[in-house]
Amino acid sequence: MLFSARFMAYKEEKKTSMHLGRIQQGKDESLRSYVRRFNLESGQIPDLPDGVAFDNFFRGLKKGSFKFDLVKKSVRTMADALDEAESFIHATEICSVPKESKGTETTDHPQRKDKSDKKTSRPNGTWAIEKKGYQTTQSQGLKRGRPYDKRKIRVQH
Numbered sequence: 001m002l003f004s005a006r007f008m009a010y011k012e013e014k015k016t017s018m019h020l021g022r023i024q025q026g027k028d029e030s031l032r033s034y035v036r037r038f039n040l041e042s043g044q045i046p047d048l049p050d051g052v053a054f055d056n057f058f059r060g061l062k063k064g065s066f067k068f069d070l071v072k073k074s075v076r077t078m079a080d081a082l083d084e085a086e087s088f089i090h091a092t093e094i095c096s097v098p099k100e101s102k103g104t105e106t107t108d109h110p111q112r113k114d115k116s117d118k119k120t121s122r123p124n125g126t127w128a129i130e131k132k133g134y135q136t137t138q139s140q141g142l143k144r145g146r147p148y149d150k151r152k153i154r155v156q157h
């Protein structure tokens with residue numbers, strides 16, 4: 001009896017699907033990190049039914065656009081959820097702004113100011129940006145400004 005008690009103390013605990021219920025995505029945890037942790041745990045559970053894995057994965061997700069997307073798209077399997085997670089992670093990484101450039105977003109760019117200074121008003125109340133080398137519509141009576149054509153421009157004195 002003493003041997004079996006000591007042996008049990010060193011025996012590795014066999015994981016079950018109940019362990020997956022404890023895995024929650026942290027408030028500031030990325031989806032990539034949560035998926036990695038969940039996959040590590042679920043990989044240690046033998047004969048884990050797909051539905052059980054998906055239910056626990058879904059319940060562990062924090063509220064947000066990814067969880068909403070899974071519901072909206074009626075995702076029902078773990079394989080589909082992981083495909084959606086991969087797409088969502090990829091899109092998030094592409095669309096996110098690097099932290100270094102966040103401070104420069106709010107600064108005024110001199111090039112943009114130059115463009116705004118070249119706005120010209122139109123008779124109908126709208127405005128247009130005048131480009132160098134283009135005539136305004138008022139001088140030619142055209143629908144759009146056209147590049148100067150030296151042959152067509154007549155200088156009247």
